[in-house]
Amino acid sequence: MAATLDPVTTKTNYLNALKSAIDEEMGRNPDMICLGEDIGILGGAFGVTEGLQAKYGTHRVMDMPISEAAIVGVSCGAALGGKTVMAEMQFIDFISCGFDQIVNMLATYHYRTAGEVAMNVVIRGPAGAYGGGALYHSQMNEAWFCQSPGLRVVVPSTPYDAKGLMKAALRDPNPVIFYEIKQLYRLSDIAEELPEEDYIVPLGQAAIRRAGTDLTLISYGQNVYHCLDAAKKLEDEGMQVEVIDLRSLVPLDEATILESIKKTNRALVVNEAPRTCGFAGELVARINELAFEHLDAPPLRLTRMDTPVPWAKALENFVLPQVDDIVSTARRLIRY
Amino acid sequence: METKTLTPPKSGSGSGRKSKAEPQSTTKPSDLLTPEDCLEMLKQLYLARYFDVRLIKEKRRGRLTGTLYSSHNQEAILVGSLYGLNGTDWISPIHRDMPAFFIKDLRAGWDNPDRLGMSIGEVCAQVWCRSGSPGRARDNWSHIGSKSKRIVHSTSMLAGTIPVAAGVVLADRLNGGDAVVLTYNGEGSTAQGVFHEAINFAAVHKLPVITIVENNMWAYGTPVELECPTEDVATRAAGYGIPGLIADGQDVFDVYDKVMVAVEHARAGKGPSIVECKTFRAYGHGDHDDDRAARYRTKEDVESGRSRDPIAICKIHLVNKGYLTKAEAKKYMAENKHATQTSDEDFPPDVVSYMSKGIEFALASPPPPAEEGAMWVFREEN
Ligand SMILES: Cc1ncc(C[n+]2csc(CCOP(=O)(O)OP(=O)(O)O)c2C)c(N)n1
Ligand SMILES: [Mg+2]
Numbered sequence: 166m167a168a169t170l171d172p173v174t175t176k177t178n179y180l181n182a183l184k185s186a187i188d189e190e191m192g193r194n195p196d197m198i199c200l201g202e203d204i205g206i207l208g209g210a211f212g213v214t215e216g217l218q219a220k221y222g223t224h225r226v227m228d229m230p231i232s233e234a235a236i237v238g239v240s241c242g243a244a245l246g247g248k249t250v251m252a253e254m255q256f257i258d259f260i261s262c263g264f265d266q267i268v269n270m271l272a273t274y275h276y277r278t279a280g281e282v283a284m285n286v287v288i289r290g291p292a293g294a295y296g297g298g299a300l301y302h303s304q305m306n307e308a309w310f311c312q313s314p315g316l317r318v319v320v321p322s323t324p325y326d327a328k329g330l331m332k333a334a335l336r337d338p339n340p341v342i343f344y345e346i347k348q349l350y351r352l353s354d355i356a357e358e359l360p361e362e363d364y365i366v367p368l369g370q371a372a373i374r375r376a377g378t379d380l381t382l383i384s385y386g387q388n389v390y391h392c393l394d395a396a397k398k399l400e401d402e403g404m405q406v407e408v409i410d411l412r413s414l415v416p417l418d419e420a421t422i423l424e425s426i427k428k429t430n431r432a433l434v435v436n437e438a439p440r441t442c443g444f445a446g447e448l449v450a451r452i453n454e455l456a457f458e459h460l461d462a463p464p465l466r467l468t469r470m471d472t473p474v475p476w477a478k479a480l481e482n483f484v485l486p487q488v489d490d491i492v493s494t495a496r497r498l499i500r501y
Numbered sequence: 502m503e504t505k506t507l508t509p510p511k512s513g514s515g516s517g518r519k520s521k522a523e524p525q526s527t528t529k530p531s532d533l534l535t536p537e538d539c540l541e542m543l544k545q546l547y548l549a550r551y552f553d554v555r556l557i558k559e560k561r562r563g564r565l566t567g568t569l570y571s572s573h574n575q576e577a578i579l580v581g582s583l584y585g586l587n588g589t590d591w592i593s594p595i596h597r598d599m600p601a602f603f604i605k606d607l608r609a610g611w612d613n614p615d616r617l618g619m620s621i622g623e624v625c626a627q628v629w630c631r632s633g634s635p636g637r638a639r640d641n642w643s644h645i646g647s648k649s650k651r652i653v654h655s656t657s658m659l660a661g662t663i664p665v666a667a668g669v670v671l672a673d674r675l676n677g678g679d680a681v682v683l684t685y686n687g688e689g690s691t692a693q694g695v696f697h698e699a700i701n702f703a704a705v706h707k708l709p710v711i712t713i714v715e716n717n718m719w720a721y722g723t724p725v726e727l728e729c730p731t732e733d734v735a736t737r738a739a740g741y742g743i744p745g746l747i748a749d750g751q752d753v754f755d756v757y758d759k760v761m762v763a764v765e766h767a768r769a770g771k772g773p774s775i776v777e778c779k780t781f782r783a784y785g786h787g788d789h790d791d792d793r794a795a796r797y798r799t800k801e802d803v804e805s806g807r808s809r810d811p812i813a814i815c816k817i818h819l820v821n822k823g824y825l826t827k828a829e830a831k832k833y834m835a836e837n838k839h840a841t842q843t844s845d846e847d848f849p850p851d852v853v854s855y856m857s858k859g860i861e862f863a864l865a866s867p868p869p870p871a872e873e874g875a876m877w878v879f880r881e882e883n
Binding site (some may be wrong): 225232239247273 | 635636637639640644646647648653654656657658661662663664665666667668669670671672673675676694695698699701702705706873876877878879880882
């Protein structure tokens with residue numbers, strides 16, 4: 166993933182795709198507000214909300230004190246009061262400071278009120294490793310929230326999806342935890358032309374990024390690109406690998422996974438989150454439940470080791486799944 | 502104003518942000534209450550007490566499940582704080598505040614179906630774990646709320662609803678409303694980080710968030726001095742540049758006075774206040790804790806803590822004001838009794854029948870059907 170930064174282009178990068186989604190939704194929904202640390206005057210640590218406060222005012226784009234619990238709790242209250250809320254976590258790693266408000270307040274609101282109160286809240290923030298961000302600027306902690314019924318969990322990997330999923334999330338009456346992959350924010354290689362007209366990418370629909378017959382690689386976020394790179398290498402060796410980008414984890418597109426495995430009879434999940442109780446483990450379990458009779462080999466997962474994400478490049482590379490790991494595991498599975 | 506106890510930092514070295522003293526006035530908000538108001542407040546005290554003693558008795562007879570967190574001896578805080586609110590104001594009660602759900606906007610008429618408070622029947626349906634509960638018995642006891650009645654839905658997470666309360670009045674302000682929100686918290690809960698985080702935010706934006714601290718000296722088995730490093734919780738307000746007021750939690754009119762000062766301050770756009778109400782927890786933390794509480798608290802402490810019954814104190818005021826004769830004051834003697842020592846004759850008959858009708862409503866309501874357990878995890882459409 167060699168990055169050439171910001172060439173002059175009509176293509177939209179991942180970050181600007183997100184920005185335009187939030188901007189357009191602010192424009193079409195006067196009841197929408199944005200809350201977060203440094204999102205107004207500064208425009209966000211990465212610039213996702215740049216210009217929004219000038220355009221929509223300090224009442225709709227609020228700089229919050231450094232309190233993730235207050236950001237999430239106030240979002241719940243504003244949603245109770247009828248607002249749609251975009252709440253930014255400066256880094257998704259810091260979401261743990263608002264954890265109680267998310268899993269006990271936000272996630273359960275609709276359930277415990279027997280449907281009386283919807284929480285139109287999107288909590289979004291930069292996530293993901295492979296960038297030297299070290300322990301507290303690298304996390305993918307999506308499994309915490311996939312295990313909290315009532316939350317939708319979304320991880321886009323392309324600018325098109327980033328925009329379409331963000332719009333869908335902001336229109337969804339349920340709370341959404343939205344993982345933005347910061348390594349992709351300004352990656353010009355993946356910048357693309359986006360439709361002029363309004364569009365959404367519905368939550369719960371996976372995308373097949375590459376068709377193949379010999380093995381299904383399942384991933385999301387940055388790992389999609391690792392899988393595509395691995396698929397190219399395997400093609401050179403005569404193997405055709407299918408690559409599924411889940412895009413949304415909750416709800417999960419089981420049908421696309423099942424259809425793919427019916428064709429390939431083999432599955433490998435690739436995930437940068439730690440192994441134990443990660444979403445990869447959930448996917449392997451689902452594959453067993455859904456598609457056991459179609460499998461010619463055990464469904465496997467390639468994940469980060471059960472470690473935090475270390476800083477030094479050699480250490481980080483060591484604990485995270487790499488393209489070569491995918492290639493060798495895929496070979497093994499195909500020859501199984 | 503005699504009632505307004507602003508609490509500046511003791512050192513007096515704090516710069517800049519001190520609130521300006523209000524012009525002195527001898528009229529307290531409660532001086533403007535009519536005789537009818539005052540008698541109504543007494544009746545609401547009886548109702549809160551009767552709700553509690555009736556539930557204690559029902560629980561002892563094995564008719565209820567879950568834990569009962571008694572508000573006995575703390576009713577003046579609920580009645581006094583709620584009485585001056587508009588129906589459109591929000592409240593955010595917690596475990597010990599169950600009467601608040603139906604006392605909210607009760608002034609608009611006990612049988613007024615349009616008042617912005619829950620019906621006592623709905624609250625009883627919740628306690629009896631029936632589908633007629635506003636939350637359809639999905640979470641237990643005090644964990645209910647109502648968007649339409651403007652009651653923030655409570656959870657178990659102590660202090661966790663304060664930021665939600667701040668958010669809901671933020672939304673109201675953005676919509677041009679002038680609602681305030683009263684949040685209720687025990688003194689133990691003030692040790693939570695989110696207590697600070699939410700009040701700090703509300704103070705920055707001058708949001709109308711009034712934090713009532715029911716300081717009943719105990720947080721489960723832990724005395725106040727192991728929860729709070731200061732004599733008063735209210736002094737913490739100085740750290741946010743907001744008023745910190747202290748009320749006698751046994752005196753419904755003193756609570757009313759202090760809360761109304763905070764409400765006016767908030768409604769005028771001047772921001773939050775903390776109102777600490779000094780009181781004493783009558784029984785164990787919950788009814789499961791009664792036996793152990795009898796060991797970790799001394800008999801003398803409990804007796805002195807319960808020696809100022811809010812119903813008795815309210816009556817003294819009403820007699821002094823001439824709104825109640827001494828004979829009338831002796832007619833219903835609910836005060837200074839353990840719940841189990843009271844009988845229905847200790848309460849006005851209309852209070853008893855109001856609660857009894859609530860229970861009838863609850864008992865007529867079926868338990869929720871099992872399959873509802875899997876419903877409403879997500880909302881399917883907008
Ligand atoms: C976050 C959290 N931690 C612990 C508890 C368990 N708990 C419930 S009530 C309580 C004591 C609360 O004391 P206080 O805030 O003084 O309120 P009181 O019960 O005295 O009215 C405790 C520890 C809880 N419900 N929530
Ligand atoms: Mg207490």
